[in-house]
Amino acid sequence: MSDGETDPEADEQLAARCAAGDRAAADDLARRHLPQIGRLVRRYVKTEDAEDVAQRAMMRALENIASFRGDSAFRSWLHRIAVNTALNHTRGAPRERAHRTIDEADLITDTLGTARLVARETKSKLLVALADLPPKQRGSVEMRLFEDRSFREIGEALGTSEDSAKANFHHGMKRLREVLVGST
Secondary structure, three states, X not given: OOOOOOOHHHHHHHHHXXXXXXXXXHHHHHHHHHHHHHHHHHOXXXXXHHHHHXXXXXXXXXXXXXXXXXXXXXXXHHHHHHHHXXXXXHOOOOOOOOOOOOHHHHHHOOOOHHHHHHHHHHHHHHHHHHHHOOHHHHHHHHHHHHHOXXXXXXXXXXXXXXXXXXXXXXXXXXXXXXXXXXXX
């Protein structure tokens, strides 16, 4: 398994044990998934709130573990809860303009000074444009580009169909291209 991946079969076994009241299984699930949930939540909420929101999402999932039926991967089910918790947290709060760092956006930069300035400006525009996307478009783009998730997994995480995830990704990328190409 590469960094950040978990064994789906082990997750399902732990989820079943947790649903049966096994506290150690709940602790194992939290230990396995909380870092991923934290990274996911940081894309939606202010950095200083991310840890609390991630922990709240994990607690909500563990409290409702009996509702996990195995129709999707445990990770997808958990990510859906995390995204919903993050979105609920941001409702009514001032919208965070993304001057957050996304390590993957650093791929744009190169070693030339001028290119760094252009890349930094492009990165800034990209992050602002990402933050301005509707939540499902933003989630689809981020999960596809930064987490290499399938459209089926994205749909499960966002509570939509695979086709809706594809459409949200397409529309989100179109908006990002308009921002980036239109601003050069």
